[in-house]
Amino acid sequence: MSKSHAAGAPPKRTIDIVNASLKRRYARERRFRLVGLAAVILGLTFVGLLFADIIAKGHTAFVQTYIQLPVTFDAETLDPMGTRDPETLARANYQAVIRDALRNEFPEVTERRATRALASIISVGAPSHLRDMVLKNPDLVGTTREVWLLADDDIDMLMKGHIDRNLPESERRVKDQTVGWVEQLESQGRIEKRFNTIFFTNGTSREPELAGIAGALMGSFYTLVLTLLISFPIGVGAALYLEEFAPKNRWTDLIEVNINNLAAVPSIVFGLLGLAVFIALFGVPRSTPLVAALVLSLMTLPTIIIASRAALKSVPPSIREAALGVGASPLQTQMHHVLPLAMPGMLTGTIIGMAQALGETAPLLMIGMIAFIVDIPSGFTSPSTVLPVQIFLWADSPERAFVERTSAAIMVLLAFLILMNLGAVLLRRRFERRW
Amino acid sequence: MHSSTLLIIVLGLMSLAYYLGRKRAIVSAGGAGRISTLHSLPTYYGLYAALWAGIPAILLMGLWTAFQDEILVALVKAELPGSMLEGLSPGAVGLLVNDIKNLASGAIVSRVATPEMQAAADRFALFSQIAVWAMWLGVLALAVGGMAFAWLRTNPRMRARNRVESIFMVILVVFSSIAILTTLGIVLSVLFESLRFFQEISPLDFFFGTLWSPQTALRADQVGASGAFGAVPLFTGTLMVSTIAMLVAVPIGLMSAIYLSEYAPRRVRSWAKPTLEVLAGVPTVVYGFFAALTVAPFIRELGMSMGLNVASESALAAGLVMGVMIIPFVSSLSEDVINAVPQAMRDGSYALGATQSETIRRVVIPAALPGIVGGVLLAVSRAIGETMIVVMAAGLAANLTANPLDSVTTVTVQIVTLLTGDQEFDSAKTMAAFALGLTLFVVTLALNVIALHIVRKYREQYE
Numbered sequence: 001m002s003k004s005h006a007a008g009a010p011p012k013r014t015i016d017i018v019n020a021s022l023k024r025r026y027a028r029e030r031r032f033r034l035v036g037l038a039a040v041i042l043g044l045t046f047v048g049l050l051f052a053d054i055i056a057k058g059h060t061a062f063v064q065t066y067i068q069l070p071v072t073f074d075a076e077t078l079d080p081m082g083t084r085d086p087e088t089l090a091r092a093n094y095q096a097v098i099r100d101a102l103r104n105e106f107p108e109v110t111e112r113r114a115t116r117a118l119a120s121i122i123s124v125g126a127p128s129h130l131r132d133m134v135l136k137n138p139d140l141v142g143t144t145r146e147v148w149l150l151a152d153d154d155i156d157m158l159m160k161g162h163i164d165r166n167l168p169e170s171e172r173r174v175k176d177q178t179v180g181w182v183e184q185l186e187s188q189g190r191i192e193k194r195f196n197t198i199f200f201t202n203g204t205s206r207e208p209e210l211a212g213i214a215g216a217l218m219g220s221f222y223t224l225v226l227t228l229l230i231s232f233p234i235g236v237g238a239a240l241y242l243e244e245f246a247p248k249n250r251w252t253d254l255i256e257v258n259i260n261n262l263a264a265v266p267s268i269v270f271g272l273l274g275l276a277v278f279i280a281l282f283g284v285p286r287s288t289p290l291v292a293a294l295v296l297s298l299m300t301l302p303t304i305i306i307a308s309r310a311a312l313k314s315v316p317p318s319i320r321e322a323a324l325g326v327g328a329s330p331l332q333t334q335m336h337h338v339l340p341l342a343m344p345g346m347l348t349g350t351i352i353g354m355a356q357a358l359g360e361t362a363p364l365l366m367i368g369m370i371a372f373i374v375d376i377p378s379g380f381t382s383p384s385t386v387l388p389v390q391i392f393l394w395a396d397s398p399e400r401a402f403v404e405r406t407s408a409a410i411m412v413l414l415a416f417l418i419l420m421n422l423g424a425v426l427l428r429r430r431f432e433r434r435w
Numbered sequence: 436m437h438s439s440t441l442l443i444i445v446l447g448l449m450s451l452a453y454y455l456g457r458k459r460a461i462v463s464a465g466g467a468g469r470i471s472t473l474h475s476l477p478t479y480y481g482l483y484a485a486l487w488a489g490i491p492a493i494l495l496m497g498l499w500t501a502f503q504d505e506i507l508v509a510l511v512k513a514e515l516p517g518s519m520l521e522g523l524s525p526g527a528v529g530l531l532v533n534d535i536k537n538l539a540s541g542a543i544v545s546r547v548a549t550p551e552m553q554a555a556a557d558r559f560a561l562f563s564q565i566a567v568w569a570m571w572l573g574v575l576a577l578a579v580g581g582m583a584f585a586w587l588r589t590n591p592r593m594r595a596r597n598r599v600e601s602i603f604m605v606i607l608v609v610f611s612s613i614a615i616l617t618t619l620g621i622v623l624s625v626l627f628e629s630l631r632f633f634q635e636i637s638p639l640d641f642f643f644g645t646l647w648s649p650q651t652a653l654r655a656d657q658v659g660a661s662g663a664f665g666a667v668p669l670f671t672g673t674l675m676v677s678t679i680a681m682l683v684a685v686p687i688g689l690m691s692a693i694y695l696s697e698y699a700p701r702r703v704r705s706w707a708k709p710t711l712e713v714l715a716g717v718p719t720v721v722y723g724f725f726a727a728l729t730v731a732p733f734i735r736e737l738g739m740s741m742g743l744n745v746a747s748e749s750a751l752a753a754g755l756v757m758g759v760m761i762i763p764f765v766s767s768l769s770e771d772v773i774n775a776v777p778q779a780m781r782d783g784s785y786a787l788g789a790t791q792s793e794t795i796r797r798v799v800i801p802a803a804l805p806g807i808v809g810g811v812l813l814a815v816s817r818a819i820g821e822t823m824i825v826v827m828a829a830g831l832a833a834n835l836t837a838n839p840l841d842s843v844t845t846v847t848v849q850i851v852t853l854l855t856g857d858q859e860f861d862s863a864k865t866m867a868a869f870a871l872g873l874t875l876f877v878v879t880l881a882l883n884v885i886a887l888h889i890v891r892k893y894r895e896q897y898e
Contacts, residue, residue: 018788025790025793026790028790028792028793029790029791029792029793032792032795032796033694033698033791033792035690036690036691036693036694036697036698037694037698038690039686039687039688039689039690039691039694040690040691040694040695040699040707040711042687042691043687043688043691043711043714043762043763043766044707044710044711046714046759046762047710047711047713047714050714050717050721050722050725050759053725053729054721054724054725057728233610234610234613235610237606237607237610237611238607238610238611238613238614240607241604241607241608241610241611242611245604245607246611252611254615255611255612255614255615258614258615258618259614260887261618261880261883261884261887262614262617262618264813264816264817264879264880264883265621265820265876265879265880266816266817266819266820266821266822266847266875266876266879267820267822268820268822268847268850268851268872268875269621269625269820269872269875269876270621271850271854272621272624272625272850272854272868272869272872273617273620273621273624273625275624275854276624276625276627276628276869277620277624282501283504298613298617301613301614301617302614305614329596329600331600331603331604355716358718359716359717359718359719359720359721360718361718361719361720361822361823362719362822362823362826362847362851365851365854365855366850366851366854366855370855388718388720389720391720391721391724392720392723392823392826392827395720395723395724395727395728395827396827403728406724407724410721410724413718413721414717414721417716417717417718421716
């Protein structure tokens with residue numbers, strides 16, 4: 001019956017059907033594989049793009065523009081009485097000294113608005129720099145020196161090419177007149193870009209050219225140290241108890257489920273906890289490393305506990321049995337034999353937890369770490385901010401110069417994170433052990 | 436007279452107690468040669484003495500610092516003339532007490548100091564002086580007393596090791612309870628404030644209202660400042676940003692997991708996987724910066740060139756970047772479950788003549804599906820709880836919109852904006868943040884529990 005049906009065409013065998021579809025199937029196979037490869041490449045591109053973008057935006061922040069001016073430390077202005085009294089020198093008008101130096105450099109500028117524009121090419125931080133120079137060496141008074149002064153952030157941006165000189169004047173922050181002055185100074189070799197030490201030694205500031213990350217770095221340092229001091233012993237202790245001593249009952253089950261869930265609670269909720277419990281209830285002073293460390297400790301605890309339990313699990317029971325066999329008490333067995341063997345794994349987990357804590361921002365906003373604090377913190381209870389929050393604050397600043405500083409701060413933060421993660425990887429490799 | 440000085444002194448006393456206790460144990464045994472007559476090693480006698488010197492003293496110190504302020508304030512308030520407190524709201528009383536404290540410490544005071552306030556401030560200063568002295572005396576006495584107690588009880592028959600070990604066990608139990616206490620703290624802190632919030636604003640208005648404008652009036656006659664707490668725009672905003680993020684993260688994450696675990700040569704896998712995982716380690720504030728300063732302007736330019744009207748802070752920018760952040764979560768969780776699918780199932784499929792991609796699509800993925808779904812749910816809960824990217828790139832305006840090019844706001848953004856800057860603990864505005872926090876906590880917790888349940892249940896199938 002079927003033969004008559006297929007009388008004209010040769011009979012279709014299964015292998016023919018397969019062969020006919022093979023080409024299509026192989027094409028589909030290749031497509032699928034290609035999509036997978038594309039996904040991986042796309043992901044890697046994002047990594048590359050992120051880093052390239054940050055570095056492209058931020059690498060210029062590591063240099064800073066300085067302007068050289070012959071500064072006359074006029075005795076009339078600085079020390080009219082001639083006493084060289086440090087207090088008089090500290091309170092003298094260094095702004096006037098700079099103004100005179102600029103006037104001598106550009107004698108043709110006389111109009112009031114122009115002189116003001118001229119004065120603004122030097123940073124507002126320059127007078128205090130001159131004051132420090134004079135206080136350190138009072139003999140400077142009455143002499144004329146060539147001094148490199150910090151340029152204003154607009155000039156800095158112009159020199160670094162972030163402000164395009166070819167734009168029409170009305171669309172540009174720096175006017176033609178100022179560009180002319182800068183080009184004049186440039187042709188005399190009086191403008192120079194130097195390594196930006198201010199960025200690493202100053203606290204934050206409203207003036208981009210004076211803003212640095214030292215305050216945030218110290219705040220992050222104090223916070224991390226305290227977080228480590230709180231969360232490491234508690235995490236290891238909790239893991240030790242739950243893994244080795246705890247009876248398996250409803251209570252320990254509850255604790256275990258709880259720890260897993262805590263690891264997945266959004267970080268901002270920990271901020272709410274910190275605000276309501278530590279600040280409102282216990283009166284811990286806000287915006288201090290102390291309260292930040294308390295919140296971050298609670299956040300990193302699950303990470304440390306889970307890693308420590310895994311480390312304890314990997315220690316073979318024979319070690320415990322041997323120790324118990326020679327008469328050690330259970331606690332001695334743990335302290336002298338099991339814990340040292342599990343320590344590398346615990347430390348790896350702790351470093352990863354600390355890296356999370358270092359990069360965390362959201363809960364710290366709740367507990368006042370976003371206060372504007374210029375001073376470099378001196379202890380666990382002095383007001384401070386931390387690096388990621390500083391990044392958040394700078395990212396919000398309208399000045400163009402803060403963009404590069406934000407990116408530079410991000411580079412510093414990422415450098416620390418990469419170092420920490422590298423440390424964790426090396427530690428794991430170094431102590432990896434096969435039983 | 437800083438309390439950290441006291442803490443250092445107590446720590447010093449503890450080491451002294453350790454030294455003395457150890458020495459006394461050896462002496463009581465009859466010299467270093469006869470230690471074997473002791474019940475425990477001499478170290479344990481030392482530890483025993485150190486614990487007795489330290490723990491009670493440090494406990495007292497902690498309790499004292501926690502309650503000193505409240506007790507002092509209560510004492511000073513009791514002495515204030517009743518006419519000063521009459522008719523004042525609790526908030527106003529708090530302000531008054533604050534002023535008295537500032538007056539006592541010489542800080543800036545918000546009002547002209549009356550003689551009564553000055554007297555109260557003097558009393559407060561005197562009391563705090565006395566309290567600090569009393570704490571030092573009490574703590575030091577307790578430390579020395581504990582040391583002496585341990586010293587007297589040290590003899591060869593005392594079971595020092597057992598005692599020290601039982602103290603250690605108590606400490607370990609306390610440490611492991613901290614996880615429970617944290618959860619309790621979270622629940623109670625957000626719950627109390629939320630309940631107070633829901634007394635003022637009906638939950639119906641909160642969960643189903645469509646207008647979000649949390650400004651409350653400073654004066655009763657202000658215009659348009661009654662405050663509207665309809666959270667629907669926030670929920671839809673959160674949902675939209677998370678959906679965009681998942682649309683980016685799930686295909687890319689899943690496909691890279693498949694490629695890396697099934698196709699990629701070992702060498703490629705060994706560097707591609709850690710490089711992708713870098714995305715998970717980058718702080719979210721960095722993504723926020725990237726989204727706000729690079730991606731959002733780029734999308735805006737692109738949209739303008741196509742004649743679209745794109746807000747400078749769009750849901751799309753925040754969602755895209757958040758998706759990038761989540762890729763490694765999806766990929767590593769899916770990779771785990773894909774690897775857990777037994778090789779025998781693939782071999783069976785190959786034996787039937789299926790190509791590799793057919794095997795993956797028809798056999799591996801269906802087998803791994805519950806695990807993948809669990810992983811995706813975990814990623815969703817991360818997206819919902821993510822804060823910094825949306826704070827920096829999604830905007831503040833509570834728009835009820837379905838257009839991803841518009842600016843939207845999310846639950847986490849509103850929590851941050853409500854709780855940073857000036858805040859009073861009693862206003863509906865502040866408490867609204869806690870209500871949002873409670874919602875966030877409950878939703879993400881539910882998602883996590885479901886996800887963990889699915890992942891775990893699935894994993895057991897092949898083991």
